[in-house]
Amino acid sequence: MQLDAIDLRILQALQADGALSNVALAKLVHLSPSPCLARVKALERADVISRYVALVNAAKLGLGLNVFINISLKTQSKQALADFEQRIAEQDEVMECYLMTGDSDYLIRVVVADMGALEKFILERLTPIHGVEKIRSSFALKQVRYKTALPL
Numbered sequence: 001m002q003l004d005a006i007d008l009r010i011l012q013a014l015q016a017d018g019a020l021s022n023v024a025l026a027k028l029v030h031l032s033p034s035p036c037l038a039r040v041k042a043l044e045r046a047d048v049i050s051r052y053v054a055l056v057n058a059a060k061l062g063l064g065l066n067v068f069i070n071i072s073l074k075t076q077s078k079q080a081l082a083d084f085e086q087r088i089a090e091q092d093e094v095m096e097c098y099l100m101t102g103d104s105d106y107l108i109r110v111v112v113a114d115m116g117a118l119e120k121f122i123l124e125r126l127t128p129i130h131g132v133e134k135i136r137s138s139f140a141l142k143q144v145r146y147k148t149a150l151p152l
Contacts, residue, residue, distance in 0.1 A: 001043075006029055007043065007048075010029050010040060011049070012152055022037045065117070066111055067110045067137050068107060070107055070138075072135075075131060076104035080131045085099075088129070093112055094109070095109045095110065096109040097109075122135060
């Protein structure tokens with residue numbers, strides 16, 4: 001799908017506030033509501049807009065510990081990677097998971113309430129995953145920047 005300047009303005013506006021009504025969005029991007037809605041629907045069909053979400057404040061829910069965990073697997077076979085990815089996708093505490101270059105290590109970001117919850121997650125949910133060899137954790141002391149909007 002080829003995006004024009006109006007599509008980019010629509011995307012910027014929706015990234016800033018996904019709850020905008022079509023009328024409000026149309027006004028922001030200088031379109032009438034009907035063509036604006038048609039463009040949004042086209043962006044959704046093309047999977048440029050993949051979903052709408054509410055961003056929730058983790059600290060307000062008692063989930064104040066943000067931890068980055070590097071995980072090394074014993075083997076890097078295609079099946080071992082697929083098995084690990086399937087198991088890690090089942091863990092609610094895992095917010096992000098990336099396969100890193102080099103040694104086929106994974107980097108995950110986990111959000112938990114406190115050190116006790118982290119210990120329980122590591123010992124009861126992460127360590128039992130078949131093929132896990134090493135686990136190294138780094139703690140976020142302060143969130144300096146967090147954004148969800150992509151640069152357009």
